Amino acid sequence: MSDASCPSRALMRPAATVLENREVARDTFRLRLGDPEIARRILPGQFVMVRGAAEGTDDPLLGRPFALYEVQRDESGEPVSFDVVYLVIGRGTAALSRRKPGDRVAVWGPLGNGFGPSPGSGSALFIAGGIGQTPFLALGRDWLGRASYGDRPKPESETPVDSATLLYGVRSAGLLAGVEDFERAGIGVEIATDDGSAGRLGFVTQLLADRIQAGERPAKVVACGPPPMLAAVARLAQAHDIPCDVSLENHMACGFGACFSCVTPILQDDGRPDLRRVCVEGPVFPAHRVDWSRPSH
Amino acid sequence: MPWRRRPEKAMMGARRGRRAPPSVPPDRSGWIVERSLRAVVDLRVKLGRLSLKNPVLTASGTFGYVREMAGFVRLERLGGVVPKTVTHRPRAGNPTPRTVETRAGLLNAIGLDNDGIDHFREHHLPYLRTTGTAVIANIAGEDEDQFVAMAASLGDEPGLAAVELNVSCPNVSHGLDLGIDAAAVGRLVRRVREACPLPVIAKLTPNVTDVVAIAAAAAEAGADAVSLINTVRGMAVDWRRRRPILANDVGGLSGPAIKPIALRIVWDVARALPTLPIIAVGGIADADDALEFLVAGASAVQVGTASFYNPAAAEDVLDGIARALDETGVAAVADFIGTARSNRE
Numbered sequence: 051m052s053d054a055s056c057p058s059r060a061l062m063r064p065a066a067t068v069l070e071n072r073e074v075a076r077d078t079f080r081l082r083l084g085d086p087e088i089a090r091r092i093l094p095g096q097f098v099m100v101r102g103a104a105e106g107t108d109d110p111l112l113g114r115p116f117a118l119y120e121v122q123r124d125e126s127g128e129p130v131s132f133d134v135v136y137l138v139i140g141r142g143t144a145a146l147s148r149r150k151p152g153d154r155v156a157v158w159g160p161l162g163n164g165f166g167p168s169p170g171s172g173s174a175l176f177i178a179g180g181i182g183q184t185p186f187l188a189l190g191r192d193w194l195g196r197a198s199y200g201d202r203p204k205p206e207s208e209t210p211v212d213s214a215t216l217l218y219g220v221r222s223a224g225l226l227a228g229v230e231d232f233e234r235a236g237i238g239v240e241i242a243t244d245d246g247s248a249g250r251l252g253f254v255t256q257l258l259a260d261r262i263q264a265g266e267r268p269a270k271v272v273a274c275g276p277p278p279m280l281a282a283v284a285r286l287a288q289a290h291d292i293p294c295d296v297s298l299e300n301h302m303a304c305g306f307g308a309c310f311s312c313v314t315p316i317l318q319d320d321g322r323p324d325l326r327r328v329c330v331e332g333p334v335f336p337a338h339r340v341d342w343s344r345p346s347h
Numbered sequence: 348m349p350w351r352r353r354p355e356k357a358m359m360g361a362r363r364g365r366r367a368p369p370s371v372p373p374d375r376s377g378w379i380v381e382r383s384l385r386a387v388v389d390l391r392v393k394l395g396r397l398s399l400k401n402p403v404l405t406a407s408g409t410f411g412y413v414r415e416m417a418g419f420v421r422l423e424r425l426g427g428v429v430p431k432t433v434t435h436r437p438r439a440g441n442p443t444p445r446t447v448e449t450r451a452g453l454l455n456a457i458g459l460d461n462d463g464i465d466h467f468r469e470h471h472l473p474y475l476r477t478t479g480t481a482v483i484a485n486i487a488g489e490d491e492d493q494f495v496a497m498a499a500s501l502g503d504e505p506g507l508a509a510v511e512l513n514v515s516c517p518n519v520s521h522g523l524d525l526g527i528d529a530a531a532v533g534r535l536v537r538r539v540r541e542a543c544p545l546p547v548i549a550k551l552t553p554n555v556t557d558v559v560a561i562a563a564a565a566a567e568a569g570a571d572a573v574s575l576i577n578t579v580r581g582m583a584v585d586w587r588r589r590r591p592i593l594a595n596d597v598g599g600l601s602g603p604a605i606k607p608i609a610l611r612i613v614w615d616v617a618r619a620l621p622t623l624p625i626i627a628v629g630g631i632a633d634a635d636d637a638l639e640f641l642v643a644g645a646s647a648v649q650v651g652t653a654s655f656y657n658p659a660a661a662e663d664v665l666d667g668i669a670r671a672l673d674e675t676g677v678a679a680v681a682d683f684i685g686t687a688r689s690n691r692e
Contacts, residue, residue, distance in 0.1 A: 062419050062659045101656055108451045108603045108632070112656050142448070158419075158658060303446045303453060304655040306419075308411035310431075310460050311446040325439060325460065330415070 059091055060161055060306060065105060065154035069131055071147070075227035077138040078181070079147050080119070082131050083157055089129035091160050092118045093200045094189035095297060095334050098134065098159030099305035102146030105154045110142040113156065115302050115329070117185035117274075120231070121199060135227055137181040161305045162333045165272065167208050168193040169293065172269030174214040175261070176237075177283050179254055179275025180225075183218050185297055187228065189272065190214040190237035211269060215240065217261075219254025219275070223247035255282040262290050270295070273337070284337035294337035300328040315341035388672045389679035390665075392426070394624035394646050395571025397509045397546040399426040399481055402641065402680055403665040406628045406651030407432055407485035407511065407550070408457065409601075410661075412471045413478060419658035423479030424665060426647060430471060432485045432513045435493045437463040442594040447583045452604030453652050454583055456595035459487060459516060464497050468504065476506035483548065487513040491525065495538045502543035510545050512536070515552030515577035516599075526552045526561070526577075533564035540569045548626065550574035553605075558612050559619045572624040574649065575616060576609045602652040606630030610643055617644020617685055632660060634667020641668075644685040 063085050070082035081100070088098065099113030116134035124130050138147050149155055165185070168174075174193050176186040191197035195210030215238035220226055222245050232239050241249025242257050250257060258271070267290070273283040274297040287294030300312040307330035315323035316331070316339050323341040326332070390401035407429040410416055422428065440460025447454050461467070464486070475482045484501050488494030498510050512535065514526030525531040532549060539547050549565040551558055553576040562573050578599025583592040591597070609629025617625055627645035631637050632653035640648050653660035668680070677683045 060418055060658075062657065064657065064659075099656075110448060111451055111453060111602055111652075112448050156657065301444055301446070303448075303455075304658070306411075306658060307415035308409060308658075309446060309455070309655055310411075310440065310457050311443070311455070313440070313443065313445070313460065 060159050061085075061088055061091075062156075062158045063088065064156050066157045068149050068151055068153045068155060070151055071149050073147075074135065076222075076224040078135065078225065078227040079138070080133055080135045080228070081116075081146065081149075082122070082133045083155070084131045085157065086128065086130050088157070088159055089121045089132040090201050092121065092132060093160065093164035094118060094192045095165035095185050096160040096162045097305070097333065098132075098157050098161065099302075100134065100146060101156040102142045102144070102149065103155075104145075104149070110145050112142065112303055113158065113305060114142045114146070115161070115299075115305050115333075117297070117333075118160070118188050118199075119184050119228075120187055120191075121197075135181070135184045137225075158305065161329060163331070165189050165192075165295065165297075165334050167205070168195075168211050169270035170209045171212055173266070174211045175258065175268040175271045176214065176216045177219075177254055177258055177271060177273040177275070177279070178216060179219045179273075179279040180221075181227075182273070182275035182279075182297075182299070183216060183227065183232075185274055186216055186237070186272070187231055187235060190216070190232065191235050194236055196236060213238065217242070217254050217257040218249075219243070219257075219279070220248075221245065253279070253282075255279060255286065258283060258286055262286060262292070268292060272297070274299070280337070280340075281342040284340065284342060287337060295334050296337050296340060297333045298328045298335065298340070299333070302329050305329050315344050317341055388669050388677065389681070390426075390669060391679075392646050392681055392684070394548075394626065395546055397481075397548075397571055399508075399647060401426040401665060401668075402645075402647040403637065403661055403668065404481075404483070404626065404647055404649045405429055405654060405661050406649035407513065408455075409651040409654045412474075413482075414471075414474050416654070416658060417478075420662050425480045425661055426665075427481030427483055427508060428475075428478065429483045429485050429511055429649065430467075430475065431461060432459050432487050432516065433461055433464050433467040433497070434459055434487050435464055435489065435497055437461065437466070444592060444594055446598075447592045449581070449583055449600065450604060452600050452602040453655070454581055454593060454598040454600050455578065456593045456598035458595065464500065468500070472504060472506065481508035482506060483509045483511050485511040485513050485550070487516060491531070491535050491538065494535055495542050498539040498543035498545075498547075502545055507545055509548055509571065510539070510543060511548040511550050511574060512539065513550050513577070515550050515554075527555050529561045529564040532561050533568040536565050536568035536570045546571035548572045548574055550577055550628075552577045553608055553612055553629075554580045559616055562616045562620055562623060566620050566623040570623070572626050572646070573616065574626040574628055575612050575645075576605075576629045579605050579608060601629070603630045603632055606636060610639060613640055613645050614643045614687075618689075621685070631664065632657070634664050634671055637664050637668055638671055638683075641680065641684050642687040644687070646684050
């Protein structure tokens with residue numbers, strides 16, 4: 051572990067207004083929070099912690115981490131709100147799904163490191179499994195040069211990618227969330243389902259393997275999803291010398307480095323693994339730095 | 348000028364019930380100015396040799412190494428901070444999952460993940476000295492000798508206000524079990540006092556039959572204060588997988604769920620040992636929680652798990668205490684401590 055970073059730009063909002071909280075796919079909700087300052091600061095790949103508890107109640111107790119999905123702006127281009135998209139999987143997300151427009155929830159962020167600048171000309175491939183698609187809408191728009199995020203100007207030298215494609219795997223078609231959002235943003239979408247109810251039957255990693263097999267060499271592969279999927283993507287990318295980042299989804303209690311719940315072994319310069327906090331040193335890591343031989347939660 | 352009255356006097360109850368004047372004291376350290384400077388409350392507290400500008404501290408293991416919190420909390424406003432437990436040598440801690448949420452609570456089995464005392468001294472202490480608040484180092488040894496050696500080495504360091512002995516972490520075996528043995532706690536406190544010039548606080552476990560006996564041993568040995576309580580042993584099970592959820596199987600429960608347990612223990616110890624200063628810790632999330640502990644006999648409070656879901660919680664508690672005491676007509680928090688009376692007397 052270390053304290054290489056800490057969330058110095060994060061804000062605590064004890065009562066952010068829920069503007070919208072709408073089911074967009076099976077058990078999947080899109081939550082819009084009216085906090086212009088977090089919206090102004092947050093970058094693709096960063097996340098916020100949101101408490102599902104009704105205002106002033108102690109249960110569920112903790113926040114849950116959600117990646118930035120998209121930022122909304124007013125006519126003058128000023129950020130006014132932001133969205134996260136979440137899957138109801140436990141008591142925290144179930145409580146959050148019951149919050150209505152006008153309710154207030156605690157939110158803190160932006161947290162984590164984010165994806166960083168565009169890899170330059172060439173294509174970007176995003177590999178998502180389960181609810182792992184959520185960070186890639188803002189990232190695609192950012193890297194395609196169609197939107198900018200955060201309150202610091204982009205370096206003039208940053209070249210947009212020529213294309214961005216989302217390879218999106220879910221168990222079943224009903225869980226596909228926001229495919230049209232990606233297409234509208236100019237991000238190609240290719241789908242795989244475990245049951246064949248949409249797109250290709252099978253794992254999303256097969257879509258990636260096929261593209262690489264056909265000679266495609268993206269400027270960068272970025273993946274978010276279950277650890278076995280991430281490990282498979284990392285193996286494929288490494289075998290073909292394709293730069294690859296992964297966004298980890300480890301279990302967190304605080305999101306800002308205080309609790310040491312989300313640690314995962316990260317390979318250091320000497321090749322040895324050291325436990326690092328995903329919330330402050332990640333959630334985005336170069337795939338070759340992650341120790342895929344060990345389980346992580 | 349009224350605000351120049353000596354605080355020592357205030358702490359002895361001389362100003363009980365009187366309202367402070369509507370002015371700003373020239374030196375605001377130790378005073379909280381509330382509601383457009385309309386009134387002030389003296390928040391200073393003294394625990395043995397340890398003087399704090401107010402009774403609000405943060406609990407070890409819930410505030411990282413403090414720098415993680417600097418963006419959320421104006422550290423210099425707090426009575427003090429307690430960084431994560433430091434051990435003699437680096438410890439990797441337990442495998443994950445290390446935490447799981449339960450009803451109004453949090454179970455953890457982090458396992459004292461830390462880089463050891465040398466790293467603490469070289470890397471964290473220089474930052475901690477700049478925070479403008481009292482820094483209380485929390486240490487855990489594998490045995491008595493290690494505790495004493497660590498305390499002795501920190502005793503030479505400038506910028507520390509006290510050491511808190513973690514004789515109560517439920518998530519590591521060997522050594523820390525000494526916290527369930529009154530004689531062993533007494534012996535340890537006595538040796539640490541001899542080896543280290545800093546005020547000594549013993550953080551005790553609730554996972555014993557009689558905390559009072561252990562607190563009495565600490566008091567007898569010269570502890571400046573006791574912190575009550577560390578986490579309550581517990582577990583969570585996933586019946587579908589037929590497995591405990593924590594990688595360590597069992598852990599320590601914290602959060603609002605344990606507040607009544609902590610309150611009862613603080614109450615018992617305060618009544619049995621009225622001269623032993625108590626730092627209350629266990630489920631304190633807002634000012635009402637803190638005031639309940641203060642009136643039950645604690646001289647200070649530590650905000651713990653609440654910082655995980657409200658990283659500004661410690662400052663909120665501080666503001667809330669000042670506001671509530673002002674509204675209640677209490678001029679000095681020292682006059683308020685331990686003033687709850689039993690219904691059975």
